[in-house]
Amino acid sequence: MWDPDTYARYGGERSRPFFELLARVRSESPAYVVDAGCGSGELTIELARRWPGAEVLGFDSSPNMIGKARQLDGDVTFVVADVTTWHPDRPVDVLVSNAVLQWVPDHRAVVERWVEALSPGGWLAFQVPGNYDAPSHTVIRELCASPAWADRFGDYDRGRPVDDPIGYLELLGGLGCRVDAWETTYVHVLQGEDPVLGWVSGTALRPLLSRLDERERERFTGELAERLARAYPARPYGTPFPFRRIFVVVQK
Template sequence: MSRDIWDPDVYGRYAGERSRPFFELLARVAADDPDYVVDAGCGSGELTSELARRWPRATVEGFDSSPAMITKARALDAAPRFTVADVTTWHPDRPVDVIVSNAVLQWVPEHRDVIERWITALSPGGWLAFQVPGNHDAPSHAAIRALCGSPAWSDRLGDYDRGAPVGPATEYLDLLGGCSRVDAWETTYVHVLDAPKGENPVLNWVSGTALRPILDRLRPDEAKRFTAELAERFEEAYPARDFGTPFPFRRIFVVAQK
């Protein structure tokens, strides 16, 4: 897993839209007074601080594989402890009462194994809650794949195709069927995105995450040309309205109690 998939500043442009699924996920976690809470893939830490506010008596820890994100998280005036770690290798030194993972596991091909390890790491009655984007087939991602495979870019980016990075909600329901309870659901948000004049809001959105592995492979002049071509495709796929640009975004949620 790349250490710097996320750009903290670009990712934060639509912080409200990106944080809403976190709160809707957390609302289904019925832990009353946990002792140890972990945010796996905590990003820049603001949402980890929400865990500390919800459970003020708990030890709250956040970790992320991106040093840039952890640097930003440590600058917060917040109670959680933040460390650099990878979800594929992280293992707690004691049982965890709540593990939360917000929009991270889609980057981990072996995330089903990770989920099973996390269940093992929970204390009896502990909770696992995660959400992942389920928009791999959305026009935004289809446009990225098509541009990468076009004659102008195929020599540099033609091998870019992550396949389907996550499964449907029912797959995770089956995976966690041995838990005492499992709640799995899907939601399609229709975000209304704004952007400064002359910028494409959908391009701004994907630049913080989905485009990072691609842009890292290009020279600055190439990246500028690639994003300009992609913006044209986005303008066609997501036409702007007077009130903003509607951007449907599907997400998959799972909450399980051990």
């Protein structure tokens, strides 16, 4: 389902939150660092560069993504694994998860298990999109519920699959952790034709497009492109695309 090339189309915009998340992790010399849901691995390599003395593991449930990651030049181990079932074989000093947990229905339980897996004084850092009320998502839900598509997507409504910063503070503070939680709204300026469609094609649309044949995908994306263009009108300098993200950094 996941296409590394489509996802990487806006790699610069997608990587910025990773580096801003990582800047709040103050671990000096971790022995074992894990990237949970590492995708195509380019950002996992950055973990190895920051902590060259650490053993670094990246895992993802997508064989396509891991296949791409294994082509990279870096001292990192990449494996196929699911965030809902993965368990480390020893305590983790730094565990990072970048824009993954929004896909996990019971991700709060996963976060609790990850805290348990940390070494004493270990760090957990994750960020998730918080833009589920934005037009990029409401337009998709409206199209799925329309008469033309309700028979295929009438069951599609992911609602708000993540907490706000206060929710994560309460969850993780209740586990005795030191919690730094915040949110940031980026205003990306996207270029090209139908740029917001291009963005969501690498993320939110993937589960939907997998249900359709080629002709249906063309029709669905064509209708969606028209709606997104109205919601995000192009300007002479590009298409402004506000994107809210939620960040959490925890020390056990």
